Amino acid sequence: xxxxxxxxxxxxxxxxxxxxxxxxxxxxxxxxxxxxxxxxxxxxxxxxxxxxxxxxxxxxxxxxxxxxxxxxxxxxxxxxxxxxxxxxxxxxxxxxxxxxxxxxxxxxxxxxxxxxxxxxxxxxxxxxxxxxxxxxxxxxxxxxxxxxxxxxxxxxxxxxxxxxxxxxxxxxxxxxxxxxxxxxxxxxxxxxxxxxxxxxxxxxxxxxxxxxxxxxxxxxxxxxxxxxxxxxxxxxxxxxxxxxxxxxxxxxxxxxxxxxxxxxxxxxxxxxxxxxxxxxxxxxxxxxxx
Amino acid sequence: xxxxxxxxxxxxxxxxxxxxxxxxxxxxxxxxxxxxxxxxxxxxxxxxxxxxxxxxxxxxxxxxxxxxxxxxxxxxxxxxxxxxxxxxxxxxxxxxxxxxxxxxxxxxxxxxxxxxxxxxxxxxxxxxxxxxxxxxxxxxxxxxxxxxxxxxxxxxxxxxxxxxxxxxxxxxxxxxxxxxxxxxxxxxxxxxxxxxxxxxxxxxxxxxxxxxxxxxxxxxxxxxxxxxxxxxxxxxxxxxxxxxxxxxxxxxxxxxxxxxxxxxxxxxxxxxxxxxxxxxxxxxxxxxxxxxxxxxxxxxxxxxxxxxxxxxxxxxxxxxxxxxxxxxxx
Ligand SMILES: NC(=O)c1ccc[n+]([C@@H]2O[C@H](COP(=O)([O-])OP(=O)(O)OC[C@H]3O[C@@H](n4cnc5c(N)ncnc54)[C@H](O)[C@@H]3O)[C@@H](O)[C@H]2O)c1
Numbered sequence: 365x366x367x368x369x370x371x372x373x374x375x376x377x378x379x380x381x382x383x384x385x386x387x388x389x390x391x392x393x394x395x396x397x398x399x400x401x402x403x404x405x406x407x408x409x410x411x412x413x414x415x416x417x418x419x420x421x422x423x424x425x426x427x428x429x430x431x432x433x434x435x436x437x438x439x440x441x442x443x444x445x446x447x448x449x450x451x452x453x454x455x456x457x458x459x460x461x462x463x464x465x466x467x468x469x470x471x472x473x474x475x476x477x478x479x480x481x482x483x484x485x486x487x488x489x490x491x492x493x494x495x496x497x498x499x500x501x502x503x504x505x506x507x508x509x510x511x512x513x514x515x516x517x518x519x520x521x522x523x524x525x526x527x528x529x530x531x532x533x534x535x536x537x538x539x540x541x542x543x544x545x546x547x548x549x550x551x552x553x554x555x556x557x558x559x560x561x562x563x564x565x566x567x568x569x570x571x572x573x574x575x576x577x578x579x580x581x582x583x584x585x586x587x588x589x590x591x592x593x594x595x596x597x598x599x600x601x602x603x604x605x606x607x608x609x610x611x612x613x614x615x616x617x618x619x620x621x622x623x624x625x626x627x628x629x630x631x632x633x634x635x636x637x638x639x640x641x642x643x644x645x646x647x648x649x650x651x652x653x654x
Numbered sequence: 655x656x657x658x659x660x661x662x663x664x665x666x667x668x669x670x671x672x673x674x675x676x677x678x679x680x681x682x683x684x685x686x687x688x689x690x691x692x693x694x695x696x697x698x699x700x701x702x703x704x705x706x707x708x709x710x711x712x713x714x715x716x717x718x719x720x721x722x723x724x725x726x727x728x729x730x731x732x733x734x735x736x737x738x739x740x741x742x743x744x745x746x747x748x749x750x751x752x753x754x755x756x757x758x759x760x761x762x763x764x765x766x767x768x769x770x771x772x773x774x775x776x777x778x779x780x781x782x783x784x785x786x787x788x789x790x791x792x793x794x795x796x797x798x799x800x801x802x803x804x805x806x807x808x809x810x811x812x813x814x815x816x817x818x819x820x821x822x823x824x825x826x827x828x829x830x831x832x833x834x835x836x837x838x839x840x841x842x843x844x845x846x847x848x849x850x851x852x853x854x855x856x857x858x859x860x861x862x863x864x865x866x867x868x869x870x871x872x873x874x875x876x877x878x879x880x881x882x883x884x885x886x887x888x889x890x891x892x893x894x895x896x897x898x899x900x901x902x903x904x905x906x907x908x909x910x911x912x913x914x915x916x917x918x919x920x921x922x923x924x925x926x927x928x929x930x931x932x933x934x935x936x937x938x939x940x941x942x943x944x945x946x947x948x949x950x951x952x953x954x955x956x957x958x959x960x961x962x963x964x965x966x967x968x969x970x971x972x973x974x975x976x977x978x979x980x981x982x983x984x
Contacts, residue, residue: 531881
């Protein structure tokens with residue numbers, strides 16, 4: 365079993381994903397055991413406040429440890445690139461928590477689109493809307509904009525060349541231009557508290573991929589049962605959890621030396637987020653420079 | 655009861671929907687039909703039980719009992735024909751778009767303002783069951799202040815061959831003016847806000863040689879910070895599976911209707927298709943509202959909103975051409 369230490373209980377604002385998400389997932393995962401002393405661990409699960417996160421990750425890498433990092437991996441593109449460089453230099457695996465793409469519906473969708481099931485994709489529409497929970501102080505773009513951006517890359521395999529953003533940091537619309545004239549649109553943000561959606565849970569999470577030969581409509585809140593009762597009405601997720609799947613990725617990465625989710629994914633997503641921030645400031649589309 | 659006598663101009667695809675509405679409304683009477691093509695005019699008149707028909711508009715406008723016109727001709731003819739209707743002192747229900755340029759749209763608005771006759775543009779989605787239900791839900795306060803509209807009307811190729819006027823950007827005004835205005839108007843009506851900017855992207859999906867964009871994505875930003883993302887498509891495959899999807903998010907809740915919110919699904923040997931539920935007749939509701947306005951009620955589709963829809967459609971085409979956001983001034 366691989367020994368894991370839990371390092372940090374912060375994030376953006378009041379977030380403590382360590383306690384809420386990573387710790388329980390590590391406890392139930394067959395490949396890992398949690399140890400108290402970070403010096404005894406082969407893996408650090410890092411959920412330090414965003415301002416200190418990059419520094420803590422760098423420290424872990426330099427001491428030869430693998431890392432599971434809360435998202436976003438780093439506060440800036442430059443910081444994420446430095447982590448990428450360091451991880452390669454020290455031969456360790458760094459897995460940022462881009463776990464949404466690992467949901468059952470999206471994994472199938474990614475395989476279907478990359479396998480040509482809708483022909484050549486030409487547009488993707490996405491909504492990533494969370495209901496209730498604590499608003500992120502700097503806006504939700506930085507908090508979870510990277511999730512749908514990461515999924516888009518997994519679906520299309522195309523870089524984002526240009527970003528136009530409108531709305532507010534709490535509820536933002538991103539218009540992305542990819543290679544080959546492919547476009548995508550992401551509406552991302554936080555809705556008010558909705559009945560029967562757990563605080564901070566997904567209210568709408570879906571993708572429509574339009575292709576030359578068909579359309580794929582994916583509800584990423586599934587696979588789920590629909591349960592209706594006197595005191596609860598709502599979906600009950602049935603597949604493996606996305607964080608559990610992320611730990612599978614980490615375990616496989618440690619075993620093989622290469623993880624399916626890595627710092628380059630974080631660099632790529634952060635580049636889009638920063639371009640979106642510039643677009644919000646200027647009101648104009650911004651080239652990502654990629 | 656004194657019935658409003660209506661002359662239909664343009665005996666094409668959409669004329670039947672207007673005829674059905676007139677038949678269903680005891681306050682209206684179809685006086686006759688005008689079409690530039692005498693064969694089409696005659697055939698239509700025969701089908702309607704032998705009403706009058708004409709190729710010359712001015713002759714028809716002088717028919718006894720002609721109080722009003724429903725105009726169903728190609729988009730670039732709306733302004734010149736509409737101005738003649740105004741000059742003849744008749745009321746006008748004009749198919750959308752009101753006109754293909756903002757100058758023409760304003761000229762029509764001014765001409766009808768001057769005559770005191772009622773001008774209404776056929777933004778029919780305001781009168782469909784779903785359009786009204788969403789508006790009522792927002793107005794009831796159930797979702798708080800609306801901040802986001804997502805509206806998609808997706809379907810496959812429906813137009814005829816290369817000679818179709820809808821495919822000619824000069825005759826149709828382009829797809830943003832031809833169909834885009836439906837969504838631009840509806841989203842803006844739902845939100846109740848003032849559009850300030852448009853960012854749009856267009857695609858020629860069905861054929862590279864198309865002169866119009868068969869897929870449009872039109873993003874409107876409003877003065878209060880709200881956003882509307884409107885997709886209009888004739889590019890989706892398979893064409894048999896028409897989809898309409900909407901989501902409105904407010905400060906206190908959301909209202910949604912997925913593609914299956916109104917339609918059943920047929921999956922058979924011939925493929926998969928949506929089967930829309932039977933319901934209210936949007937064209938009848940639209941006609942009723944116009945007749946109400948002729949009777950003195952406030953219009954359900956004010957002229958200023960029709961002019962604004964043209965401004966938005968023009969801004970969409972400009973944004974696609976420049977790749978930049980365009981400021982909107984209606
Ligand atoms: N509200 C809606 O949902 C809806 C749906 C479809 C079409 N429309 C609108 O309805 C209008 C007509 O569309 P359509 O699909 O019925 O077109 P169509 O091509 O089927 O019919 C147009 C008719 O107008 C006639 N015509 C052309 N120029 C004329 C002129 N100068 N004077 C008299 N007749 C003339 C043609 O001969 C033809 O019979 C357009 O403005 C279109 O945008 C609205």
